[in-house]
Amino acid sequence: MAYQHVEVESQQSSKHPGTPCGDTFLVKRTIYHTTIILADGIGSGIKAHIASQMNTSRMSELLDGGVSLRDAFFSVVGTMSKWRDHTMPFAAFLVMRILNDGMTILLKYEMPQSVLLNRKRAVLIPESPLVVPAGLSSESYLHLHPGEGILLMSDGITQAGMGTIFSRGWSAEGVEGFLSRRGVNDINFSQTARDIIQKAQEHDKSLNGDDKTVLLAHMSVGCVVDVLTGPPTEKTKDAEVAAGFLSAEGAKVVCGATTADIVAKYSGTKVEVEQRPASYSTPPRYFINGIDLVTEGAVTLTQTYNIIEEEGVLFQDKSAAADLAALLQKADFIRFTVGKARNPANADIVYRKQGILPREKIVPLLAQKLERMGKLVTVAFV
Numbered sequence: 001m002a003y004q005h006v007e008v009e010s011q012q013s014s015k016h017p018g019t020p021c022g023d024t025f026l027v028k029r030t031i032y033h034t035t036i037i038l039a040d041g042i043g044s045g046i047k048a049h050i051a052s053q054m055n056t057s058r059m060s061e062l063l064d065g066g067v068s069l070r071d072a073f074f075s076v077v078g079t080m081s082k083w084r085d086h087t088m089p090f091a092a093f094l095v096m097r098i099l100n101d102g103m104t105i106l107l108k109y110e111m112p113q114s115v116l117l118n119r120k121r122a123v124l125i126p127e128s129p130l131v132v133p134a135g136l137s138s139e140s141y142l143h144l145h146p147g148e149g150i151l152l153m154s155d156g157i158t159q160a161g162m163g164t165i166f167s168r169g170w171s172a173e174g175v176e177g178f179l180s181r182r183g184v185n186d187i188n189f190s191q192t193a194r195d196i197i198q199k200a201q202e203h204d205k206s207l208n209g210d211d212k213t214v215l216l217a218h219m220s221v222g223c224v225v226d227v228l229t230g231p232p233t234e235k236t237k238d239a240e241v242a243a244g245f246l247s248a249e250g251a252k253v254v255c256g257a258t259t260a261d262i263v264a265k266y267s268g269t270k271v272e273v274e275q276r277p278a279s280y281s282t283p284p285r286y287f288i289n290g291i292d293l294v295t296e297g298a299v300t301l302t303q304t305y306n307i308i309e310e311e312g313v314l315f316q317d318k319s320a321a322a323d324l325a326a327l328l329q330k331a332d333f334i335r336f337t338v339g340k341a342r343n344p345a346n347a348d349i350v351y352r353k354q355g356i357l358p359r360e361k362i363v364p365l366l367a368q369k370l371e372r373m374g375k376l377v378t379v380a381f382v
Contacts, residue, residue, distance in 0.1 A: 157212055
C-alpha cells in the first residue's frame, strides 16, 4: 500500500496579542502513525501556556517511554482530575492517533467536539463517554481516507461570541454548519484553518475572547523519496543494498560516485557525467537510467543541509544541491540508506577547512532539519 501522509495545518491566536497562547500542541510522527496532542491551559497568558505545555510534554514523555496511548491518556487525566482549580496548572487536552491505513482513535478530556470533513460534508464526530474521576471525557473511533480531514479545536473557537451573538458561543455545531455551507469538495485545508480562526475572531468582535487554536489533520497519498549514499561496509552486500533501494516505492536519489557505480552495475546500465554543468559551486550531476537524481556525495549533501530551509530561491540555483533540496522539500517521507564503507577522501584536510562533513555525520544532521520541517525521516546504516 502506498504511504499515506497526515499533514497538520495549525492556526492560533492569543487572548491578548503579544502574549503567549494558552493552548499548545505537538505532532509526533513514526513510520506507523501520526499522533497529535492539543492542550488548553486554564486561564490565559504565561500561566495557561505553562500548564498546557506541561500537559503536552507529560503525554509525550509517556508515549516515548512505551506507554500505550490509552494508558498515557488516563494517567494524565488522573492528574488533571486533581488539579481542577485556578491554583494548579490544569489543562484540558486531547490526543489523536492516526495509523498509516487511516484508522484513528481520538481521546478527549474537557475539550470541544471535533469535526470530520469527509468527501461530501462536514459532520460532528460521534463520541462515547469515558468514566474518569472528575470532568468529561470521551473516545471516538473512525477511519480517515485520503482527501479527508479532522478538525480539532480549543474552546476559544466554540465559545466565540458567547453572551453577545450567541448565548452559549459559536459551538461545535456552529463550526460544523460553517464548514458545511462552505462545501468540502477540493477543500483547501490550510485556508480553512485560517478562515475558522478569522470567523471566531469576528464573533468575539471587540471582546478579547479566549486563546484560540485550530488544528486540521488531513490525509493524502504521500510523496516518498529514497536516498542512497555510500557503499555498504561489506562489498558483498552491494547487490543486496542496490536491490532493496530500487525495489522500494518513491523517487530515487543516489549521492556519491561509487554509490552510483554500484546501482548502475546492479541495474545493468551505466553512469554518465554532466558535461556542461549550469553551476560550478556544486559538483556536476550524474545520470543513471531510471534514477530521478544522481549527485556527488559529501559536498552535495553538506550544501543541501545548508540551504534546505530556504524557500522561494532554490529555483534560481541550477546546482545539483538545489535540485536535491527542492526534492526533499516536496517530500513527506524520506528514507536515507547510508553506507558506512570508509572513504579516505573525506579525511582530507581540504574537506575539513570547507566545513564538508562525511555522509555518516551530515545525513543525521540533515534528517533533524527535515523532521523540524514536518517530514517523516528514517536513517538506516549499512
